[in-house]
Amino acid sequence: MAGTMRAQYPASIRPIRMNCTGRVTPSLMMRALGKGADGIILAG
Amino acid sequence: MLEAARTEGLTIYTYSEVEDLDGFIGNFNVKIRKKARYTTHDCNGCGACEEICPAIGPSEFDEGMSARTAIYTVFNQAVPLVAQIDMDRCIRCGLCEEICEVDAIDFDQEDEIIDLKVGSVIVATGWDEYEPPKGYLGYNKYPNVITQLQLERILNPNGPTVSHLVRPSDGKVPKRILFIQCVGSRDLNKNTYCSSGVCCMTTIKNSKLIKQHDPNIEIEVAYMDIRAAGKDYEEYFTASRKQGIKYIRTNVSKVEEDPETHNLKVIMQDTLRDSLGLQEKEYDLIVLSCAMVPPKGIDKITNMLKLETSQDGFFKEFHSRLNPIDTKIPGMVLAGTSQGPKSISESIAQGRAAASSLARLMSKDKYQIKLIRAKVDKERCSNCGLCELNCVYNAITLHEDGAEVDEILCRGCGSCLSNCPSEAITLRYYREPQYETQIDAILEEI
Numbered sequence: 001m002a003g004t005m006r007a008q009y010p011a012s013i014r015p016i017r018m019n020c021t022g023r024v025t026p027s028l029m030m031r032a033l034g035k036g037a038d039g040i041i042l043a044g
Numbered sequence: 045m046l047e048a049a050r051t052e053g054l055t056i057y058t059y060s061e062v063e064d065l066d067g068f069i070g071n072f073n074v075k076i077r078k079k080a081r082y083t084t085h086d087c088n089g090c091g092a093c094e095e096i097c098p099a100i101g102p103s104e105f106d107e108g109m110s111a112r113t114a115i116y117t118v119f120n121q122a123v124p125l126v127a128q129i130d131m132d133r134c135i136r137c138g139l140c141e142e143i144c145e146v147d148a149i150d151f152d153q154e155d156e157i158i159d160l161k162v163g164s165v166i167v168a169t170g171w172d173e174y175e176p177p178k179g180y181l182g183y184n185k186y187p188n189v190i191t192q193l194q195l196e197r198i199l200n201p202n203g204p205t206v207s208h209l210v211r212p213s214d215g216k217v218p219k220r221i222l223f224i225q226c227v228g229s230r231d232l233n234k235n236t237y238c239s240s241g242v243c244c245m246t247t248i249k250n251s252k253l254i255k256q257h258d259p260n261i262e263i264e265v266a267y268m269d270i271r272a273a274g275k276d277y278e279e280y281f282t283a284s285r286k287q288g289i290k291y292i293r294t295n296v297s298k299v300e301e302d303p304e305t306h307n308l309k310v311i312m313q314d315t316l317r318d319s320l321g322l323q324e325k326e327y328d329l330i331v332l333s334c335a336m337v338p339p340k341g342i343d344k345i346t347n348m349l350k351l352e353t354s355q356d357g358f359f360k361e362f363h364s365r366l367n368p369i370d371t372k373i374p375g376m377v378l379a380g381t382s383q384g385p386k387s388i389s390e391s392i393a394q395g396r397a398a399a400s401s402l403a404r405l406m407s408k409d410k411y412q413i414k415l416i417r418a419k420v421d422k423e424r425c426s427n428c429g430l431c432e433l434n435c436v437y438n439a440i441t442l443h444e445d446g447a448e449v450d451e452i453l454c455r456g457c458g459s460c461l462s463n464c465p466s467e468a469i470t471l472r473y474y475r476e477p478q479y480e481t482q483i484d485a486i487l488e489e490i
Contacts, residue, residue: 014486019416019474023458027467028479035487 013041020044045123057158059128065348068452069375069411070163078156081128082115087148089117089125093140101133103204107194109212110204115140115149120202164375164402167349167359168395169342171381174228174235174335181224181332182299187213188306189299189330192246199253209257211329213306218261218328221254222310223247224296225267229335237356239385241271243333248272248281250331251289264290264325266312274387292316299330336385349376350438358384369397372437374411374452377401416456416473422446424468431460431469 002009018024021044029040049056057076064075097113105112105119114133117125127148129140141149173193182189188211190198197203198210211218225243228234244267251263270291272281285291294312301308308327314320338357346353351371352360359382362370369377379398380391405411418439420431425446432440432447439453440460446468449460461469470476 016479016482016486018458018479019471020457020459023461023471023474025462025467025476028476028483031480032483032487035483037483037487 018044045121049123056123058124060158062345062348063157065165068450069373069405072162072165072375074160074162076158076160078158080153080155081126082131082150082153083127083129084148084150084153086146087126087144088146089122089127090145091117091127092143092145093127093149096139096143098137098139099133099135101130106197106204107191109194109197163406164377165349166377166379166398166402167345167351167371167382168379168398169345169359169382170339171336171385172339174337176227176332176334181227181296182301182308182330183332186299186301186306186308187211188218188301188308188328189332191332191334192243192250193334195250195331199250199257209254209261216328217258220262220327221264221329221331222296222308222325222327223251223263223265223331223333225265225333227332227334228337230268235335235337235356237335237385238271239336240387240390241273241277242336242385242387244269244271245274245277245280245387247331247333248284248289252280252284252287255287255289259288262290263288264292264327266292266294266296266310268293268295274389302326336381338382349373351376354384356384358382369394369401372455375402375405411452413452414456416471417451417454418449418456418458418460418469418471420447420449421468421470424466426466426468428465430463430465434459434463 021042024042032040048054057078059081060076060078062074063077065072067073093115094113094117097115099114100111101114102108103110103112114131114135115127115129117127127140129149129151136151141151173191176183176191178184183191190212198205199207201207209217225247226238229237229239229243247265248270251265254261254263270281272278292312292314293316294314296310296312299308299310308330309324310327310330311322311324313322338353345351346359351373354360359371359378361368361378361383362372368383369379371378377398379395380386383394386394420440422445427442427446429442429447432442435454436457436459437453437455439450439455440447441450442448449469456471456474458471458474461471467476
């Protein structure tokens with residue numbers, strides 16, 4: 001969507017596609033933080 | 045309605061109620077209770093029984109403003125035009141039985157339960173007029189304060205006064221009439237919504253009708269906004285002002301009555317003409333333009349069909365902008381005011397949309413669903429019920445051995461999955477290991 005707006009965002013933000021934000025589980029978020037992610041954006 | 049009754053392949057169950065409905069698209073099981081009319085199919089609506097019946101009650105059709113007999117036809121254009129007996133009013137004198145030429149009276153008739161299997165459902169349960177609380181703006185307290193529907197009956201040639209515009213207290217023709225708009229709507233203390241401009245146009249129509257009866261009758265309309273948004277509506281509104289109908293932008297908060305004349309007094313401030321200040325005005329008749337509300341007893345249907353309702357109490361459509369016809373339940377669609385207040389032309393448009401949506405669905409013999417569906421691992425399931433509670437599509441039911449997901453109702457959103465404390469639910473095509481690998485791969489460099 002950022003592409004269609006011709007907006008830019010830093011390469012350090014890595015999107016993971018889901019079918020619905022309702023599907024995001026706490027364990028997935030903990031896993032990401034545990035493996036070194038600095039933060040999580042839930043966008044939907 | 046007559047045309048519908050004569051259409052082949054179309055069965056109409058009148059004086060009936062849906063008692064129970066379950067199942068899913070293509071396979072709904074419906075129980076209909078056909079209430080006993082105590083008259084048989086032989087009744088031809090001749091009306092001889094009505095003329096001789098000694099027992100009376102208030103007429104529902106005339107909004108309580110006239111009487112009807114215990115044995116009665118609902119109204120002159122009813123389909124089917126047959127008599128029915130209101131057993132609460134009937135005194136069992138048997139006079140109708142004696143006079144009926146076709147022997148159509150049957151006091152022993154019982155309700156009939158009909159079982160049907162249907163493939164899809166259109167919910168077209170309609171609306172009721174908002175009933176103001178007793179005393180609000182004089183309603184049900186002062187005789188000359190009536191509602192819009194009551195006015196419609198008075199103006200109707202088949203109505204209680206054979207379309208003579210007379211007021212309830214003394215039967216005289218009112219010389220000054222006030223319409224109060226938005227009663228029960230656009231009100232933080234009652235219903236917050238606007239009835240989509242229906243009452244605005246109804247008031248303009250009835251005002252013009254009254255002016256046709258007698259151009260000397262003074263008509264004033266107390267309004268917040270006049271919503272004349274529709275084809276030819278604005279021109280209709282302009283024409284009404286040319287006829288001398290006055291529109292005053294004001295909120296009427298209190299109506300008082302002169303106990304001798306039964307005339308009504310209102311203190312109002314025309315907010316567009318400040319120089320006039322507060323004015324005390326007197327009227328012979330006040331008409332309350334009430335909101336459209338969901339019909340009485342609709343809760344029974346809501347719970348039976350497991351339909352969602354919106355904030356305004358009407359049924360919730362699948363998407364307010366992109367799909368106001370379907371509901372979250374496949375095979376169940378909404379038509380007319382069941383989905384929200386709307387005008388006649390909009391109701392017809394939506395009704396036809398509902399019919400064509402289902403026709404397309406029912407023309408095939410199979411219903412395709414996507415495979416992205418949740419599945420419960422019954423061995424891990426602890427029967428806590430959180431998934432059932434959380435599912436917005438009512439797709440999960442708890443069984444003895446664990447929860448089960450109905451693949452047709454499920455939309456694959458995954459809310460159940462994220463809520464399950466036992467991690468017992470998987471979503472096809474969006475499984476946990478897929479995401480775990482993605483996260484690991486992205487964060488590998490760190």
